[in-house]
Amino acid sequence: MATHRRIDVSKTGDVSVVKFLDRKILEEAAIQELGAELFALVEVDNRKAILLDFDGVEFLSSAALGKLITFDRKLKTAKGRLKMCGVAPGILEVFQVTKLNKVFDIRTDATEALTAF
Amino acid sequence: MSDNPSAEPWQRTVVLPSERGTSRLVTDDLLEQLGLYGWPQDEIFGIHLAAEEALVNAAVHGNKLDPAKRVHVECHVSPDLVRLTVTDEGPGFDPEAVPDCTRAERLEFPSGRGVMLMRSFMTRVEYNPRGNSVVLEKRRGVAPSPAE
Numbered sequence: 001m002a003t004h005r006r007i008d009v010s011k012t013g014d015v016s017v018v019k020f021l022d023r024k025i026l027e028e029a030a031i032q033e034l035g036a037e038l039f040a041l042v043e044v045d046n047r048k049a050i051l052l053d054f055d056g057v058e059f060l061s062s063a064a065l066g067k068l069i070t071f072d073r074k075l076k077t078a079k080g081r082l083k084m085c086g087v088a089p090g091i092l093e094v095f096q097v098t099k100l101n102k103v104f105d106i107r108t109d110a111t112e113a114l115t116a117f
Numbered sequence: 118m119s120d121n122p123s124a125e126p127w128q129r130t131v132v133l134p135s136e137r138g139t140s141r142l143v144t145d146d147l148l149e150q151l152g153l154y155g156w157p158q159d160e161i162f163g164i165h166l167a168a169e170e171a172l173v174n175a176a177v178h179g180n181k182l183d184p185a186k187r188v189h190v191e192c193h194v195s196p197d198l199v200r201l202t203v204t205d206e207g208p209g210f211d212p213e214a215v216p217d218c219t220r221a222e223r224l225e226f227p228s229g230r231g232v233m234l235m236r237s238f239m240t241r242v243e244y245n246p247r248g249n250s251v252v253l254e255k256r257r258g259v260a261p262s263p264a265e
Contacts, residue, residue: 026169028137059162061169062234066227073225090162097237098230099219 006034025060035067048080055086085113126195133188135180140172163238170231179205209248
């Protein structure tokens, strides 16, 4: 099993629940590392149902958005499903102004997201 | 340093190398000052985001991470106004030529959202004619008015 520095991964049923270890996702090096760890969940571990739980994340930049978009595309290509939850109001506003809330399936909390898989 | 935030605006000029990860040399102080001046958390979030995007754009896209080039930053923080001027030493660009990232065919592109985010969270975003310098302004309590 891969060692992660940017995320914590657990399993709830068939769903891999991913939590972020950084409160602010903005440093370029950290974002690259985050992207690599997320992509490996799909490309190495072959996980098909993934919940990104943003609980505790206070900030992310557009570079981090780019990684999330690429991650979503990789998962869709692998016929997987991605959901998100626990998104702070400011980050939710970022998703809304960029209209990425139409791309991502964003749920209020983990309970709602898990039942939606 | 401002011991009496209500009396004087905090102003600072910073010159940054064109490297990734240097934005914190500006944003750490900026966030501290915004807190001292009592700015609300939701507006601090937007100012932080806009500043981060402008600083990264200047170093990465403007100066192309050229070690010979610098990013020049002027900060002004008062209880009701924040103004940041970020200038790079690159050739400049036309911000109006940046494709609309919210159009259906661009929605899943992984980049190209920085300018749009600045406009979404700041009251005024204005580039100089050359396109290598941007003024970001946020008036406290005033909703942003993104460009069409």
